Amino acid sequence: MTERGNRARIAFIAPRYGRSVVGGAETLCRLLAENLSAHGTAVDVLSTCATDHTTWRNVLPEGETDEADVRVRRFAVGARDGRTFGALHSAIEHGVHLSYRDQVAWMANSAWAPGMIEAAHQYDWVVAMPYLFGTSFWQVVADPDRTVLIPCLHDEPHARQSVILDSLCSARGLMLNAPGERDLVDELLAGHRGGEARLRNDPSIVGCGFDETPLPSTAEALAFATRHGVERGYILYAGRREHGKGVADMYAHYRRYREVSPDPRPLALMGSGDLAPPADIAPHVVDLGFVDINERAAAYAAAGVLVQPSRLESFGMVLFESWLAGTPVLVNERSSVLRRHCEVSGGGLWFGDAATFAEGLELILEAPEVRASLAAAGREYTLTEFRWGAVRDRFHSALEAWS
Amino acid sequence: MNPEVAALMAQLHERVASKRAAGLYAVDDIQQPLATEREPFLAEQLAAVAGLAEISPNLHSIGSTRRGIGGIVGKVKATLVRATSQPLIEMGDQSTAFNAVLVSYISQLAQELAELREEVARLSADRGPEDTRRA
Numbered sequence: 001m002t003e004r005g006n007r008a009r010i011a012f013i014a015p016r017y018g019r020s021v022v023g024g025a026e027t028l029c030r031l032l033a034e035n036l037s038a039h040g041t042a043v044d045v046l047s048t049c050a051t052d053h054t055t056w057r058n059v060l061p062e063g064e065t066d067e068a069d070v071r072v073r074r075f076a077v078g079a080r081d082g083r084t085f086g087a088l089h090s091a092i093e094h095g096v097h098l099s100y101r102d103q104v105a106w107m108a109n110s111a112w113a114p115g116m117i118e119a120a121h122q123y124d125w126v127v128a129m130p131y132l133f134g135t136s137f138w139q140v141v142a143d144p145d146r147t148v149l150i151p152c153l154h155d156e157p158h159a160r161q162s163v164i165l166d167s168l169c170s171a172r173g174l175m176l177n178a179p180g181e182r183d184l185v186d187e188l189l190a191g192h193r194g195g196e197a198r199l200r201n202d203p204s205i206v207g208c209g210f211d212e213t214p215l216p217s218t219a220e221a222l223a224f225a226t227r228h229g230v231e232r233g234y235i236l237y238a239g240r241r242e243h244g245k246g247v248a249d250m251y252a253h254y255r256r257y258r259e260v261s262p263d264p265r266p267l268a269l270m271g272s273g274d275l276a277p278p279a280d281i282a283p284h285v286v287d288l289g290f291v292d293i294n295e296r297a298a299a300y301a302a303a304g305v306l307v308q309p310s311r312l313e314s315f316g317m318v319l320f321e322s323w324l325a326g327t328p329v330l331v332n333e334r335s336s337v338l339r340r341h342c343e344v345s346g347g348g349l350w351f352g353d354a355a356t357f358a359e360g361l362e363l364i365l366e367a368p369e370v371r372a373s374l375a376a377a378g379r380e381y382t383l384t385e386f387r388w389g390a391v392r393d394r395f396h397s398a399l400e401a402w403s
Numbered sequence: 404m405n406p407e408v409a410a411l412m413a414q415l416h417e418r419v420a421s422k423r424a425a426g427l428y429a430v431d432d433i434q435q436p437l438a439t440e441r442e443p444f445l446a447e448q449l450a451a452v453a454g455l456a457e458i459s460p461n462l463h464s465i466g467s468t469r470r471g472i473g474g475i476v477g478k479v480k481a482t483l484v485r486a487t488s489q490p491l492i493e494m495g496d497q498s499t500a501f502n503a504v505l506v507s508y509i510s511q512l513a514q515e516l517a518e519l520r521e522e523v524a525r526l527s528a529d530r531g532p533e534d535t536r537r538a
Contacts, residue, residue, distance in 0.1 A: 083455070343408065345405065355422070360415055362418075373407060
């Protein structure tokens with residue numbers, strides 16, 4: 001751990017913050033802030049008063065609170081036209097090319113907080129995440145020298161907008177979550193400003209950390225499965241149930257798996273979302289709903305395999321949770337982040353279509369020794385590369401390198 | 404790449420190739436392009452676009468912040484805008500009309516697409532496992 005890293009006053013910026021807030025970047029922000037703070041780094045969190053990422057209504061009071069020994073300062077969301085933002089955001093999502101001026105209008109109507117930008121000047125470093133919100137974008141515009149981005153990039157049309165790529169290049173540094181995200185940054189910049197765009201500094205891979213926990217016992221896994229009325233060894237999906245996460249494709253592939261497998265396992269869904277399974281597979285799909293953090297390891301341990309069909313991941317938190325509980329994974333090969341994790345760790349396989357999905361499940365589930373070997377490799381990777389101590393060291397080393 | 408996982412992926416691709424050769428996944432190869440991870444364009448989003456279809460430039464926000472002569476400059480500007488705004492208003496009307504037609508057409512396409520998706524889902528559900536294996 002570096003001296004500067006320890007003594008510097010650091011502000012984390014997240015558009016929403018709190019234990020009840022669901023979202024990958026928001027969770028990453030909270031875990032990093034809590035862990036760094038618990039190990040002696042002066043960390044404050046600057047966030048908005050909003051909890052709903054669609055309305056951005058100011059529902060929480062402005063001011064300071066202490067949350068898990070982290071000082072959280074909340075600021076009111078500034079003036080914005082949600083209708084204009086929604087129209088431009090949808091247009092980008094559906095492949096419409098926007099002028100630079102319209103891209104600025106898109107960000108101008110995203111969630112931001114003028115008070116937050118003012119307050120950020122009080123810190124030595126400002127670490128803002130994720131790239132897609134006005135809170136991060138306008139912080140980089142206002143004070144690029146002091147601002148580090150944890151972009152949590154996804155390979156999506158929004159990340160290819162010029163204003164976003166200019167923002168990545170303006171920030172003092174980028175902290176990335178995984179080697180696969182680094183590949184994505186290189187690919188995005190190669191197509192920006194005729195390939196002449198450059199980052200100010202070499203990005204650093206930091207990611208999120210995990211503590212070593214014992215593997216859940218067979219009895220715990222069995223008890224979880226019994227409580228939820230599902231046979232142990234199920235196929236697990238953990239995350240939001242929406243198109244953007246590849247869930248519709250997973251349902252279609254699962255239907256095919258059931259048709260070709262001699263002994264198909266049920267599909268269990270952990271998390272929430274509106275995208276329900278089609279009627280023909282619904283009898284074989286178990287809704288675990290929101291699983292409490294104390295039960296989550298048992299939920300993973302009771303599964304035969306975790307499936308992650310999302311292409312839009314910058315880290316893949318659920319992979320690590322699954323590996324820590326002793327369960328291998330099957331991931332979407334189109335996610336360079338997830339695939340790289342599996343390639344390097346040996347903790348899982350990847351699929352590209354219904355055939356590789358179905359046969360990948362069969363390969364993992366029909367041979368207990370294959371399943372055990374993959375799971376052990378994934379757990380080893382997690383505890384070597386993403387143990388909290390290693391993550392903290394990488395975080396401080398990055399700031400020191402950019403000083 | 405981890406050598407064990409490389410070997411397993413090779414095994415996986417061999418399994419798929421041999422089953423494909425036997426015709427097991429022929430239907431999936433045809434269906435694959437139908438799958439999508441993109442959120443469907445929702446009716447609310449379309450309504451938002453429809454709301455933006457009307458082009459109405461604000462001709463009353465003309466002014467000047469120049470110290471001293473700002474009032475006079477502002478009045479001159481306002482007079483010029485009034486005198487020259489007719490083509491702008493006509494252009495706005497024309498854009499609004501064009502946008503309105505375009506939004507209506509997109510709405511119609513969205514409706515037809517939704518109906519087609521429902522039809523595909525219904526046909527997929529009707530197709531029994533036996534039919535699929537034969538395919």
